[in-house]
Amino acid sequence: MYNQTEIIKDTSELGAEGELVINMGPQHPATHGVLHLVVTLNGETIKKIEPHLGYIHRSIEKMCESLTYRQFIYVTSRMDYLSSHINNLGCALLVEKGMQIEVPDRAKYIRVILSELTRIASHELWLGAMAMDLGAFTPFFYAFREREMITDIMEDTCGARLTMNYIVPGGLMYDIHPDFQKKVKAFITQFKSKVTEYEDLVTNNVIFQSRTKGVGILSAEDAISYGCTGPVARASGVSCDIRKIYPYEVYDKVEFDEVIETAGDSFARYIVRVKEMNQSIRIIEQLIDNIPEGDFVGKTKNVLKLPKGEFYTRVETARGEFGVYVVSEGGTTPHRIKFRSPGFSNLSALNHISVGSKIGDLMASMGTLDLVIPDIDR
Amino acid sequence: MFSLEGITTSVQDWLFMKFNPTMALAMECVIVILLSISLFAILGLVLVLMERKVAAHIQIRLGPNRVGPGGMFQTVADTLKLIMKEGLVPDMADKFLFNLAPFVVMMVGMLLLAPIAFAKNFQIWDINIGVLYISSVSSLSVIGILMAGWASNNKYSLLGAMRSGAQIVSYELSAGFAVLTIVVLTGSLQLSDIIKAQENGWWIFKGHIPALIAFVLYIIAVTAETNRAPFDLAEAESELTAGFHTEYSGMRFALFFLAEYINIFIVCAIGATLFFGGWMPLHIGHWESFNHIMDYIPSSVWFMGKTFFLIFLIMWFRWTFPRLRVDQLLNLEWKYLLPISLFNLLLVAIIAILGWHF
Numbered sequence: 260m261y262n263q264t265e266i267i268k269d270t271s272e273l274g275a276e277g278e279l280v281i282n283m284g285p286q287h288p289a290t291h292g293v294l295h296l297v298v299t300l301n302g303e304t305i306k307k308i309e310p311h312l313g314y315i316h317r318s319i320e321k322m323c324e325s326l327t328y329r330q331f332i333y334v335t336s337r338m339d340y341l342s343s344h345i346n347n348l349g350c351a352l353l354v355e356k357g358m359q360i361e362v363p364d365r366a367k368y369i370r371v372i373l374s375e376l377t378r379i380a381s382h383e384l385w386l387g388a389m390a391m392d393l394g395a396f397t398p399f400f401y402a403f404r405e406r407e408m409i410t411d412i413m414e415d416t417c418g419a420r421l422t423m424n425y426i427v428p429g430g431l432m433y434d435i436h437p438d439f440q441k442k443v444k445a446f447i448t449q450f451k452s453k454v455t456e457y458e459d460l461v462t463n464n465v466i467f468q469s470r471t472k473g474v475g476i477l478s479a480e481d482a483i484s485y486g487c488t489g490p491v492a493r494a495s496g497v498s499c500d501i502r503k504i505y506p507y508e509v510y511d512k513v514e515f516d517e518v519i520e521t522a523g524d525s526f527a528r529y530i531v532r533v534k535e536m537n538q539s540i541r542i543i544e545q546l547i548d549n550i551p552e553g554d555f556v557g558k559t560k561n562v563l564k565l566p567k568g569e570f571y572t573r574v575e576t577a578r579g580e581f582g583v584y585v586v587s588e589g590g591t592t593p594h595r596i597k598f599r600s601p602g603f604s605n606l607s608a609l610n611h612i613s614v615g616s617k618i619g620d621l622m623a624s625m626g627t628l629d630l631v632i633p634d635i636d637r
Numbered sequence: 638m639f640s641l642e643g644i645t646t647s648v649q650d651w652l653f654m655k656f657n658p659t660m661a662l663a664m665e666c667v668i669v670i671l672l673s674i675s676l677f678a679i680l681g682l683v684l685v686l687m688e689r690k691v692a693a694h695i696q697i698r699l700g701p702n703r704v705g706p707g708g709m710f711q712t713v714a715d716t717l718k719l720i721m722k723e724g725l726v727p728d729m730a731d732k733f734l735f736n737l738a739p740f741v742v743m744m745v746g747m748l749l750l751a752p753i754a755f756a757k758n759f760q761i762w763d764i765n766i767g768v769l770y771i772s773s774v775s776s777l778s779v780i781g782i783l784m785a786g787w788a789s790n791n792k793y794s795l796l797g798a799m800r801s802g803a804q805i806v807s808y809e810l811s812a813g814f815a816v817l818t819i820v821v822l823t824g825s826l827q828l829s830d831i832i833k834a835q836e837n838g839w840w841i842f843k844g845h846i847p848a849l850i851a852f853v854l855y856i857i858a859v860t861a862e863t864n865r866a867p868f869d870l871a872e873a874e875s876e877l878t879a880g881f882h883t884e885y886s887g888m889r890f891a892l893f894f895l896a897e898y899i900n901i902f903i904v905c906a907i908g909a910t911l912f913f914g915g916w917m918p919l920h921i922g923h924w925e926s927f928n929h930i931m932d933y934i935p936s937s938v939w940f941m942g943k944t945f946f947l948i949f950l951i952m953w954f955r956w957t958f959p960r961l962r963v964d965q966l967l968n969l970e971w972k973y974l975l976p977i978s979l980f981n982l983l984l985v986a987i988i989a990i991l992g993w994h995f
Contacts, residue, residue, distance in 0.1 A: 281792050289875040303796070303963050392875045394866055394960025400696040460957070466867055467959050618796070618876050619962035 278306065285314045289392050289622050292632030294606075303617045308610040316636040323596045328354045328563040329428060331593065336422035338600060339634035341381040342576040344413075345374050347426040349574040352507055353583045354428040356572055357565040363554045366430035367508045372443065372546050373416070373425065374508075374574075375539040379450070380409040381577035382532045389529070389626035390461055393470050398461050405453060408446045415442065428563060430556030443547050447540055457533065471525035475612040475624030478523055485611065486604035489579020490531040491628055495523035501575035513545045528627035564591055578602055578629055602634040641759040641937055669761055673750050677899060682712040684898040687945075688952055695956040716891065724887035727790055734788035739885070739892035741781030746899035748774045752828050753906050756916050756937035760829065767828040768820055771907060772813050775862070778900065779805040782864075782871065782881050785893070789884040797880025800963055801864060801871030807970040808861040808868075812904075814978035815855035818847060818985040819911040828910055835914035845993070847985045852912045854978050859904035860951055861966070863897065867958035868966060875960075901948055909943035916940040 279300040285293040293314035299307040319338060323331040332350040336343035348370055355362055383406040387399035410420040415436040417425040425432055436442075461467050477487065482495040492499045500517040502510040518534040520527035565587035573582040579601030586595040605628045613621050648668070652661040686701070686709065693700025701708030726732055752767040754760040764770055779802055786798020820826055822844055823834045834840075840848050861868035872880035882893045909915060916936035920928045961969065987993075 279792060279796075281796075288878060303800075390959065394869065394873070394875065395958060396692070397696050397956050400698060404697060461959075464959065466961055469965055470959060470962060617962055617964060619870075619873075619960070622875050 289625065290632070291388060291630065294630065294632045294635070296609075298618075298621070300618070303619075305613050305616055305618065305621055308613055308621070310606055310609065312636050314636065315633050317633075319637045320596050320598060324593055327591045328565060328593070331596070332426060332428070333422075333424045335598070336424055337633060338598065338637055339576055339578060339581070339602065339631050340421055341384060341631055342377050342578065342581075343422045344377040344425060345574055345576040346581060347424065348374060348508075349572055349576075349581050349583050351426045351428050352574065353570050353572040353585055354563060354565065357568075357570045357585070357587065358428070358559075358563060360429045360559055361557045362430055363557050364509075364551045365553045366555050366557070368546050368550045369431060369435055369555070370426065371508050371510065371513075372543050372550075373413075373423070375542050376409050376412060376443070376446075377423075378577045379536050379539050380406050380413075382536050383409075385532060385577075385626075385629045386457065386461070389623075389629075390467075392622040392626040393467065395461070395464075395467070398457065401453070401456055401460065405446070405450055408442075408449060412439065412442050412446065415439065427556060429559040430554070432556075434555045435550075440547055440550070443543060447544060447547075450536075450540060454533075454537070462529075462533065468526060470619070471529060471623050471627070472522075474525045474616060474620045475627065476522075476524045477608055477612050479521075481608065481611060482523070485608040487579070487608055488601050488604065489575070489577070489629075490518075490528055490535060491579065491605045491608070493518060494520045494527035494531045494627075496521040499580065501573050501580055505573065507572075507574060509546070510542075513542050515539075515542050525623045525627040528629075532629070562591055564589060565593070573599070576601060578631065578634065579605060598637060600634045600637060602629075602631050606630055606635055640935060641756040645759060673747060673761070676750070677747065677895065680902050681895040681898055682716070684902060684948065685712045685715070685894075687948070688898075688955075691949065691952045692956050695953070719891040720888055722887035724889050725884075727884050729790045730884065731788040731790070734784045735884075736889070738781050738785035738788060739889045739896070741784060742778050742896040743781075743892050743899075745774060745778040745781065746896050746903060748777075749900075749903045753903065754828055754832055754910060754915050755940055756935070759916075759937070763827065763829050765827045768816055768826045768831070768911075772809070772816060775900075775903075776805065776809050778896070781896075785885070786881040789881070791884050793877040793879070793883045794881050797871045797873065797877045797883070800873075801881060803963075804864070804868065804870060804966060805862055807967055808858045808974075810858075811854050811970060811974040811978050812858035812862055814975075814982050815851040815858060816907075816911060818844070818851040818982055821982065821985050821989050822848070824989075828915070832910060832915040832917060835917050837920065839912065839914040839917065839919075841912040844985070845988060847981050847988060848912065850977065850981050851985070852908070854974055854981070855908055855912070856947070856950065857974065858970075859908065860954055861970070863900045863904055863951075865897075865901065865951055866955040867961050869955075869960060870963055870966060873960060901951055902944065905947035905951065906940070906944045908947050909940065913943045913947075915943075 281298045281300060282295065283298050284290040284295040290296065295311040295314060297309040297311060298305060317337070319334050323334055326334065332347050335346040335350050339346055354360070383402040387402035390398035413423055414420050416439060417423050417432065477491070477495045479496045482492040482497050488499050496519060498517060498519060503517050515538045518531045518538060520531050565585065567587055567589040570585045570587065571582060573580050580599065581601055582599030584597040584599065585593045588594040609625060609628060613624050616624070649665065652664055656664065689711070690700045701711035704710045704714045726735055749771060751762040752760065752764050752770055782801045783798045786794040786801070819831060819840055822840060823831045825831060841852055864871045877883070882890055885893060916939050918931040918934060918936070918939050920931060
């Protein structure tokens with residue numbers, strides 16, 4: 260392991276000559292989408308990273324302004340497509356909060372179970388993709404084996420595997436599939452027996468550890484000042500789990516630990532996510548047998564109109580804090596809407612944590628930031 | 638009993654009977670060239686398929702299974718596709734070097750086939766400096782890679798080529814020292830002598846722990862030398878898109894691809910020759926009947942079996958480990974492998990002088 264500050268000093272002494280500017284992306288295997296990084300290199304050492312955004316900007320926020328409060332929820336599935344259910348939940352919570360809609364307990368339980376399943380699915384995909392960034396192809400398939408079970412559950416529940424669109428203001432669109440509980444339990448058993456394989460293949464791998472430990476260190480102060488949230492901030496020792504701080508739905512009724520690591524390096528971010536998967540399993544185990552009977556959707560008016568004013572809700576997605584900010588003029592559509600996406604803030608720390616490291620380290624840092632580009636661009 | 642030795646001898650006798658010696662020699666050359674080219678093609682097809690099947694089984698999937706029985710002709714289909722593809726040359730590339738590079742890499746592979754003993758007395762060229770020849774020729778391939786990286790006029794290619802240059806030059810040392818331990822034990826550079834010395838047991842068993850260490854060093858070093866994961870920094874898909882062959886397409890790319898597999902075959906064949914006795918069957922002490930049964934297995938089968946076992950080992954590495962970083966790669970060589978191999982060589986020299994090996 261080398262000392263990062265030493266290398267930073269080293270490069271700053273060199274002039275502009277010998278610089279190599281590389282456009283990583285918008286088509287590049289490691290950016291997982293259309294992220295464009297302009298990387299200034301000195302040999303193999305990174306001097307500066309400048310992310311260029313906008314390649315997949317669809318002006319979702321503007322689109323939402325012309326959609327009703329029932330409709331705009333589903334556009335958010337296309338932002339962070341890996342935790343689409345949680346995005347939808349955030350929007351639905353805002354509408355429910357604004358109009359004081361009572362949500363039946365059954366819907367709350369199912370929403371939380373599916374949120375946690377989404378989180379696991381997202382982390383599984385991240386695990387595979389990050390290992391692939393570091394050059395190990397096999398973990399990808401192992402991670403997808405478990406993820407497949409989750410997407411199957413999703414498909415049974417609402418017909419879609421990725422962009423679920425299962426939530427309506429006041430509850431859920433349909434009731435769960437009769438096999439839901441059985442399948443979720445089967446998944447939990449499978450996951451628990453297979454999670455050791457990741458430990459063997461990835462966590463305890465010497466090469467993996469040497470590639471991630473001490474790489475891309477983000478201090479707690481920097482994490483806060485860059486606005487990092489989610490596993491990225493928690494790996495730096497910042498307690499920021501929305502599920503704990505501002506519990507929504509039934510998170511205040513379940514027992515789970517907020518996973519916090521203090522190292523702030525890529526390995527800590529990796530560990531946080533792996534442990535979070537176990538915590539999610541813990542939450543699901545507590546809820547899955549106790550889904551109350553009753554309605555799956557509360558009574559709502561046909562036309563939803565938010566009262567005049569400003570509304571903000573936040574939820575914890577797989578990547579961090581997802582905030583929905585709506586300014587309402589009292590009409591059927593939002594007057595102005597703004598999404599606070601976790602990926603954007605997390606990306607802003609990339610330059611800070613990678614300067615002075617090697618190109619290979621950039622992959623480790625970028626991989627563990629868990630960027631989803633449509634979430635950054637919106 | 639089937640043996641390649643018999644076939645070659647009868648062909649040679651027949652040629653020398655029918656034609657004058659110069660003519661016969663020329664015809665033998667042509668036959669050898671044709672054989673080695675076809676060996677190249679067959680090895681490429683087999684190894685690519687093998688890699689995909691091994692990868693598939695490690696990754697809990699089936700692998701190619703559509704073209705032919707069990708996907709056997711998948712690589713044939715791939716080759717056809719690559720032949721029909723347009724071989725694009727970038728606009729600002731150095732066209733001459735760009736076109737030359739794949740052939741340089743390929744040629745090195747072909748040259749390296751010469752001293753390998755495929756079966757008992759079945760060798761193209763039993764040169765008396767065989768091991769030296771191998772280590773000197775194999776280091777030429779880096780020229781082809783540097784050429785490709787430089788001529789492509791692509792920054793990714795350049796970075797990949799430079800990485801590859803640093804890597805191959807460094808790991809050549811460890812590989813060389815590992816090979817030298819066997820040379821010290823045998824006392825000869827000639828491959829046929831090295832094989833003959835293993836008649837009563839392979840060096841990996843006879844050479845005590847130092848031979849085992851040398852074998853491990855050799856496998857690590859040649860994995861790096863052939864640019865295979867976990868040392869595939871020259872290609873490093875997630876970092877440099879495709880490294881030195883980013884700009885290559887069609888048949889030129891296929892040549893690089895083929896050369897990679899041929900190089901794996903060659904280093905594994907040399908590894909099998911040095912440490913596992915080449916075509917020598919497995920003999921255990923005084924188990925006469927067991928040894929006799931082992932003798933019945935043709936020598937070419939022994940050679941190929943050992944070689945493919947080593948190839949499998951290298952493929953296994955690739956699908957298990959993540960990639961090293963460039964500085965870690967060089968640290969590993971210069972700070973760990975090189976001192977160990979130097980010390981190991983000393984140890985082997987002492988063992989050889991005192992005659993402690995079996």
